Amino acid sequence: MTQRRWKLSSAQLADMWSRWKAGESLNAIGRALGKDKQVIQFLLARHGGIVPFARRRSRRALTLAEREDISRGIASGCSMRVIAQHLSRASSTVSREVARHGGRAQYRASAADQQAWDSALRPKPCLLTTHSQLQQIVASKLILDWSPKQISGWLKTEYPEDESLQVSHGTIYRSLFIQARGALKQELIQHLRSKRRIRRSRHSSVHGHSQGKIVDAISIRERPAEVEDRAVPGDLLRGARNTHVATLVERHSRFCMLVKVPARTRQRWWLL
Numbered sequence: 001m002t003q004r005r006w007k008l009s010s011a012q013l014a015d016m017w018s019r020w021k022a023g024e025s026l027n028a029i030g031r032a033l034g035k036d037k038q039v040i041q042f043l044l045a046r047h048g049g050i051v052p053f054a055r056r057r058s059r060r061a062l063t064l065a066e067r068e069d070i071s072r073g074i075a076s077g078c079s080m081r082v083i084a085q086h087l088s089r090a091s092s093t094v095s096r097e098v099a100r101h102g103g104r105a106q107y108r109a110s111a112a113d114q115q116a117w118d119s120a121l122r123p124k125p126c127l128l129t130t131h132s133q134l135q136q137i138v139a140s141k142l143i144l145d146w147s148p149k150q151i152s153g154w155l156k157t158e159y160p161e162d163e164s165l166q167v168s169h170g171t172i173y174r175s176l177f178i179q180a181r182g183a184l185k186q187e188l189i190q191h192l193r194s195k196r197r198i199r200r201s202r203h204s205s206v207h208g209h210s211q212g213k214i215v216d217a218i219s220i221r222e223r224p225a226e227v228e229d230r231a232v233p234g235d236l237l238r239g240a241r242n243t244h245v246a247t248l249v250e251r252h253s254r255f256c257m258l259v260k261v262p263a264r265t266r267q268r269w270w271l272l
Contacts, residue, residue, distance in 0.1 A: 008033065008043065017051045020044060048177025050170070061116065062089075062097060067109040070094060074104050127167055128175045134165055138172060142188045148172035 008016065012033055019029045026044075030037045057063075062070075066087050073083035080098065084091040098104060101112035128135045141151045148169035159165040176188060237245045244261040 008035070013043075016040065016043065020049070021051060048174060050174055050177065055121070057117075058120075061120070062093070062113075064109065064113045067097070067113050070097065071107060071109040074098070074107055126175055127171060131164060134167060137165070138167065139188060142172075142192075147192070148176075 016029055016033060019032060024032075026037045026040050030040045033040070066089070069087060070083055073086065078086075080095045081091045084094040087094070097112070098107050101107050101115060128138060137155070138151055141154070142148075146154075151172060152167060152169040155166045176192070235247050237247060239245065246259040246261050248257040248259065249255070
C-alpha cells in the first residue's frame with residue numbers, strides 16, 4: 001500500500017472522528033470515506049481511539065491576512081516600521097517575522113503562515129510522565145485490576161488537597177493507549193477489564209460493537225408459536241470460536257441436559 005492512500009484531508013479526518021465517536025464500525029467508516037478498514041484502524045490507533053484536541057491559533061499570533069499585508073508592503077518597498085504601523089503591530093514583531101522566514105527577498109505570506117503553524121506545535125508533556133510518584137501510584141492500582149475511573153476517584157478522595165496527585169481517568173487511558181507518551185508500560189493494558197488497545201465510543205453498542213450484549217437480539221415476546229405446545233425437544237446454541245452446545249429439554253418437567261457438540265451442523269447432534 002502506498003503512503004498516499006493512508007492520508008486523509010482535514011475534512012475527512014473530522015468526519016472519521018465524528019463517525020467513530022458516534023459508534024460506527026471500522027468497516028462503515030472505511031466505506032463512507034472510501035478507505036480500507038486497515039487504514040481507518042491505523043489512523044485511529046495512532047491516537048488510541050481518542051479524539052485529539054483541536055488546535056487553535058493564538059489571538060496574539062499574526063494571521064494569514066496580516067502576513068499578506070507584510071508581503072505586499074515588502075513588495076512596495078515600505079520599511080518595517082511603516083508596515084507595522086499599518087497593522088497596528090510593534091515594529092519588532094514584523095521585523096522578527098520577516099527575518100524568521102527568509103528576509104525581505106524570500107518572504108512569502110502563505111509559506112510563512114504554514115511554517116509558523118507547524119512550528120507552533122508544542123505537545124504538552126503528560127502529567128504521568130512528569131510526576132513519578134503519581135505514575136507509580138496509578139501503575140500499582142492498575143496491577144490490582146482497578147479501572148482508570150476507580151483510580152481517578154480514589155486519588156481525589158485520598159489526596160483532596162494535593163492536585164498534583166490527582167489525574168482524570170481520560171489521562172490514564174491516553175497514557176495506556178498512546179504509548180508514545182512513555183508514561184505507563186504497555187503491559188498494564190492487560191489489567192483493563194476489556195483488554196482492548198484502543199478507546200471505544202460509549203455509543204458503540206448501538207451500532208454493532210456488542211460490549212457483552214447481544215447484537216440484534218430478538219425479544220422473547222417474538223418467539224414462534226410452536227414454543228407454546230412444547231413439541232420441540234431441544235435446540236442448538238452457538239458460541240464464539242465455533243463452539244456449540246445442544247440443549248435437550250423435557251418440556252413438561254423442564255428437565256434440561258446440555259451436550260457439547262463439536263460439529264457445525266444442527267443435524268448431527270440429534271444422533272447423540
